[in-house]
Amino acid sequence: xxxxxxxxxxxxxxxxxxxxxxxxxxxxxxxxxxxxxxxxxxxxxxxxxxxxxxxxxxxxxxxxxxxxxxxxxxxxxxxxxxxxxxxxxxxxxxxxxxxxxxxxxxxxxxxxxxxxxxxxxxxxxxxxxxxxxxxxxxxxxxxxxxxxxxxxxxxxxxxxxxxxxxxxxxxxxxxxxxxxxxxxxxxxxxxxxxxxxxxxxxxxxxxxxxxxxxxxxxxxxxxxxxxxxxxxxxxxxxxxxxxxxxxxxxxxxxxxxxxxxxxxxxxxxxxxxxxxxxxxxxxxxxxxxxxxxxxxxxxxxxxxxxxxxxxxxxxxxxxxxxxxxxxxxxxxxxxxxxxxxxxxxxxxxxxxxxxxxxxxxxxxxxxxxxxxxxxxxxxxxxxxxxxxxxxxxxxxxxxxxxxxxxxxxxxxxxxxxxxxxxxxxxxxxxxxxxxxxxxxxxxxxxxxxxxxxxxxxxxxxxxxxxxxxxxxx
Ligand code: URP
Ligand code: ZN
Ligand code: ZN
Ligand code: ZN
Numbered sequence: 376x377x378x379x380x381x382x383x384x385x386x387x388x389x390x391x392x393x394x395x396x397x398x399x400x401x402x403x404x405x406x407x408x409x410x411x412x413x414x415x416x417x418x419x420x421x422x423x424x425x426x427x428x429x430x431x432x433x434x435x436x437x438x439x440x441x442x443x444x445x446x447x448x449x450x451x452x453x454x455x456x457x458x459x460x461x462x463x464x465x466x467x468x469x470x471x472x473x474x475x476x477x478x479x480x481x482x483x484x485x486x487x488x489x490x491x492x493x494x495x496x497x498x499x500x501x502x503x504x505x506x507x508x509x510x511x512x513x514x515x516x517x518x519x520x521x522x523x524x525x526x527x528x529x530x531x532x533x534x535x536x537x538x539x540x541x542x543x544x545x546x547x548x549x550x551x552x553x554x555x556x557x558x559x560x561x562x563x564x565x566x567x568x569x570x571x572x573x574x575x576x577x578x579x580x581x582x583x584x585x586x587x588x589x590x591x592x593x594x595x596x597x598x599x600x601x602x603x604x605x606x607x608x609x610x611x612x613x614x615x616x617x618x619x620x621x622x623x624x625x626x627x628x629x630x631x632x633x634x635x636x637x638x639x640x641x642x643x644x645x646x647x648x649x650x651x652x653x654x655x656x657x658x659x660x661x662x663x664x665x666x667x668x669x670x671x672x673x674x675x676x677x678x679x680x681x682x683x684x685x686x687x688x689x690x691x692x693x694x695x696x697x698x699x700x701x702x703x704x705x706x707x708x709x710x711x712x713x714x715x716x717x718x719x720x721x722x723x724x725x726x727x728x729x730x731x732x733x734x735x736x737x738x739x740x741x742x743x744x745x746x747x748x749x750x751x752x753x754x755x756x757x758x759x760x761x762x763x764x765x766x767x768x769x770x771x772x773x774x775x776x777x778x779x780x781x782x783x784x785x786x787x788x789x790x791x792x793x794x795x796x797x798x799x800x801x802x803x804x805x806x807x808x809x810x811x812x813x814x815x816x817x818x819x820x821x822x823x824x825x826x827x828x829x830x831x832x833x834x835x836x837x838x839x840x841x842x843x844x845x846x847x848x
Contacts, residue, residue, distance in 0.1 A: 378406060378415035380816055385421030385777065388743045389428065389767050390752035398426065400773040403815035408769060421777050424810060427747050428766050429464025429774035430728050431754035433500075434614060434638060434691030436720060437468045438488045442534070445718045446703045448696040448794035451492035452829045454724065457793035458694075459495050459819040459827065461725030462809035464774035465764050465835070466495065467754075469527060471502035472510070474534060478503065479514045482523065486834065493832030494825070495814045496774075498758065500525045500557060503545050504535045511548050519552045522836025524759045524843075527557040527614070530596045531588075531666075536563045542603050550609040555757065555843040557612045557638075560596035560621060561588055561667055570715055581660035584714035585648040585668035593667050594620035601628045601635055608845045610634035612757065615693050617643045617667035618674030622681050636757065636842060638689040641723055641730040642669050643678045646799060661705040663799050665695065666719040679740055682749065688757055690749040692727040695720025696795040704796075722795040726786055728776075730800070732807035737780070759838035773816040782808040790823065 380400040387394050387408070399407030399415060437454040441447050449457065451468075458466050470485035472478040478501065485499060501523050503510065515526065528545050529535035537545065549556045570587040573579070578586070597613055601624060604611045616622055616639050628635035646669035653660030663669060681687050697718045698704030709716035728750050735741040741749070755765025763772050784790070786800040812820045819827035 377401060378412065379417065380773070381412040381415035381418045382421050382426055382775065383412060383418055385424050385426035387426045387767055388747055390744055390748040393743060398767065398775070400816045403773055405767060405769055405771050405773050408767070419811070425743065425778040425780055426767070427776050427778055428751040429776045429812060429814060430462045430750045431465040431760070431765055432458060432463050432692050432694065432724055432727060433467045433689055433754040433758055434640070434693045435466045435468045435724055436695040439469060439471055440473060441718055444703065444707045444709055445697065448698050448704065448722065451489040451497070452494070453792070453794040454694070454696070455493040455495050455497065455832055456825055457725040457791060459812045459814065460792040460823060460825070462728040462776040462778065462812055463724065464495050464776070464812060464814040465497065465760065466724065467498045467500055467758060469502050470499040470523065472504045474505040476505070477514065478510050479518060482518055489834065491830040494819055494827040494829060495832040496835050497832055498760070498835040498837050499523045500527050502527045502535065504529070506537065506541050506544050511544055515548050516552055519554055524837045524839050525555040525557060527559065529559040530600065531559065531561040531563040531566055539599070539603065542600070543607065546603055546607050546609045549843070550607055550845055553839045553843045555612055555840040556609065557614050558600045559615070560593055560600050560613050562592040562596045565592040565595065574713055574715065579713040580656045581653065581658060581664050581714050581717055582648070582651045582656055584664045584717065585651050587714070588666060588668055590618050590620040590670060593617060594624055597621040597624040601633065604635065605633055608847050610636065610843050610845065612636040612638060614638045615640050615667060616687070618670045619677035622677055622686055625686055632846070634842065634846060637681070637687050638691050639678050639681065639687045640691055640693045641727050642721060642799070644675050644734055645730060645803070647671050650799070658706055658711065661710065661717045662699050662797055663721065664705065664714065664717045664719055665693065665721045682735070683741060687749070688753045690727070690731055692723035693720070694722055694724035696722035696793055698795060699797045701796070721799045722793045723799070725791050725793055726798065726800050729784065729786070729805040729808050732780070733805035737806040757840055757842050759840045760835060773813060775813040776809050777811040778807065779810050780807050782806070784808045792825070
């Protein structure tokens with residue numbers, strides 16, 4: 376037989392269509408879509424299952440330098456394994472520049488960290504923290520040509536924050552190269568001011584992390600980023616939008632005809648600020664500390680409106696995994712003294728798709744096709760991977776998840792594959808779960824059992840994003 380694999384009897388769901396058909400796979404790519412595919416070396420019976428493009432999680436942090444006191448809980452092996460177990464076939468983590476160092480040298484280190492480790496394909500977004508003339512004029516163009524075609528910039532965090540002048544410098548390089556800029560929109564000075572005041576009042580518990588970064592600081596930064604983007608005519612993607620305030624800025628920008636895109640995450644439809652209270656304001660609230668912080672149930676409703684109305688192109692995990700009960704994690708000696716030193720971020724690469732399916736499709740808020748767009752197709756289009764990734768079509772990579780829409784699972788640490796010692800969704804019940812993840816035609820995870828190997832995943836040189844074309848191009 377000239378086919379390596381046939382997936383038979385399933386219902387294929389793409390961002391646009393839901394079709395009963397079989398899939399034939401050869402050399403890691405989809406060779407055939409037909410009513411009946413026979414004569415393959417191996418056949419998978421997908422009857423009763425949905426057959427969807429594997430998830431693409433375009434916002435993942437792995438093995439990222441987190442300062443001298445803290446170690447990230449996932450490297451590329453455990454992080455990619457966890458991603459695959461959650462139905463993903465591609466991840467795009469960040470290669471972060473350390474201030475005072477060459478971005479290129481830092482990216483080389485991330486390539487070394489990932490080499491031979493990942494079970495699924497991966498790309499890199501660049502984080503620009505020190506935009507020197509060399510970085511702007513030589514390193515960014517060269518790295519762009521190497522396939523790292525998106526740059527993230529931060530408007531907060533001591534080690535990452537850029538001034539407005541620096542934001543404009545990076546935006547203008549992005550415009551020239553047609554790179555897509557991702558913006559972490561939270562205002563540095565306001566947060567610093569509020570955090571200082573809280574600490575002076577003795578309010579140091581993890582809960583006050585959320586109080587120190589209210590929606591207003593996110594809205595202000597979103598507005599400022601949009602204004603800079605308009606000034607230079609450069610498209611931007613505002614990542615991890617947490618609620619109504621920043622969303623209204625994005626809607627406003629779109630009404631003005633600006634190319635302002637947006638991402639949201641599972642935490643903003645399922646968690647609230649109260650989770651950071653833990654048990655009686657104890658340290659367990661640290662398990663939920665991430666930025667922007669989870670808000671309230673009204674914000675969750677706002678995010679659903681945004682998901683249904685197309686405000687958000689992508690739904691990503693912002694997987695940023697730390698250990699909870701560890702001196703090098705959430706509860707470092709410093710972290711115990713104040714929320715200010717609790718590392719920001721939560722693990723979620725494995726639970727992203729089940730949470731969106733369960734809360735979205737199973738509850739009738741979005742269609743299965745919208746689910747595919749939000750978890751896979753739009754990520755591929757936004758970040759220069761389409762149509763190699765993100766859809767089920769002849770010629771595309773055979774990156775596929777078999778999905779049981781009716782399967783009930785209780786999310787809990789013991790069923791997950793990540794490196795963290797906890798999940799923020801312990802006890803959360805979902806309907807809909809991946810049964811098998813297939814990456815370039817190979818089974819990576821089957822019923823929670825890992826079949827793939829580190830090194831099976833390759834670095835993806837991404838094309839430039841069609842979404843990064845300026846209005847006046
Ligand atoms: O708290 C978060 N989200 N940490 C990850 C870093 C970032 O800003 O995305
Ligand atoms: Zn590279
Ligand atoms: Zn961020
Ligand atoms: Zn992030």
